[in-house]
Amino acid sequence: MKKWYAVIGDPIAQSMSPAMHEEWFSDAGIDASYIPVHVREQDLSKAIESLKRLGCSGWNVTIPHKTAIIDLLDEIDTSARMMNAVNMVKVLEDGRLYGMNTDGHGFVRSLEEKYGTVGKGKNVLLIGAGGAAKGIAFALHEAGYGPIAITNRTLEKAELLSSDIEGASAIPLRDAEANLSNFGLIVQTTSVGMNFAKEGIPLQLMNVSAGTIVADIIYNPLRTEFLEQAESKGGLPLNGVGMFVHQGALSFEQWTGVYPNTKKMIRTITDQLGGI
Template sequence: MKKWYAVIGDPISQSMSPSMHDEWFENNELQATYIPVHVKEENLEDAVLSLKTLGCSGWNVTVPHKSSIIQYLDEIDSFAQQMNAVNTVEVLPNGLLRGSNTDGPGFVRSLEELYEVRCKESKVLIIGAGGAARGIGYALHKAGYGPITFTNRTLDKARQLCTEIPEAKALTIAEAEQSLSTYRLIIQTTSVGMNFAQKGMPLNPENIADGTVVADIIYNPLKTEFLIEAEKRGAFILNGTGMFVHQGALAFEKWTGIRPNTEEMNEKITDTLGGTYVNR
């Protein structure tokens, strides 16, 4: 019997996950498919029950359901519990639903796929204080990166994240701009620059040092203004395609036990978005 998987969210039509997972199923000769399901917030409980009743083998969760879905699951792993967010649901053999979060670990994998461990045990600056910053910061800390600094236009939000990660600290944007040269890894997690809808940069990149790894988790456009300016200063750059691919790959592993080919998928998605996969 052919298995099926899904991604739920609102909106959902823009998701590239179905084509990505379907290709992995085909490449690994698995009889399975993956579909997008549009779920409004008020219908989430019914949707979870329906997915389970109709035999869905697992699903991904995107905005705005990552936190609200937790109440309808039987268990969540420690990382999802720390993040208070789930992006992957497994249907266990006994029928129970287990949630996990692969966003932060997906970023770490994408970073190490390109740059191995050159930034480990080095100072990290994370720009932003939302869910992505939280997940990435926690995953980096668990993987041996840091100390970690958060900077955000609302300093109190950055300070709140510091209570969750040992030895983390918070800086104002102005303070971070002055100290950029001291960081080996800088990660931009805000929406500034996405789809060209919000032009500009989250901070002034003037003091980025040559050889710094600078990441922006946005992948449309493939190279934001922030990455362009960082590259001009001799930085090694990383866009958001790798994080997107690796968070999906980790979900695929949980469902199938197979680690899919992420490099080929990175290349394909980059080509689909109209770029050339260099990412270095």
């Protein structure tokens, strides 16, 4: 029987995941399909049961279900537990549901695909202390990056996150801004600068040193004001397209055993978003 996969969320029509996974299935010669499924918050439990009964082999999870779905799963991995969020579910052979979060590791894969491991051995600044920051901090630490400093508008949240990462510390935004030259890798994880969200940047980048890798996990727009300011100071930019593609690729690998062509997909999505 032909396998099928899905992405669930509310809203879901805007998702770029179906086209991405369909192309990967075609490239790999795998007879499978991937569809978007609109699931409202109050219907989540019934939707998960329906996906199982209808033979779905796995699905991605997006807003607003990433945390609520945890109680409906049989097991989750360390990253999902750390973030208290799941973005990928795999139906195991015995029918149990296994949840993972591939966002953080997707970021690291994206970082290393573009810049190799030059960021290792350098001080890391993480801006933000939400779910995305948790996953990225965990994955960076696991991959050998750091020490990691975390800054956030609310310092208490940065302190809470830093307490979960060995060797990490929390610093006020003002101190981070004044000492940006001390960091070789800066990662912006907040929604500031995203389309339809708050405009602007979370901190000024006047003190960034040339050659510093500066990442913003937002991918629409491709070049946020944050990245533009970093580039003007000689920073090496990294937008969120690669993270989006690699988190999907990690899901694809879990489902099929094949890691797809991410470089080609990054080019495709960049073109679709009006990039060069």
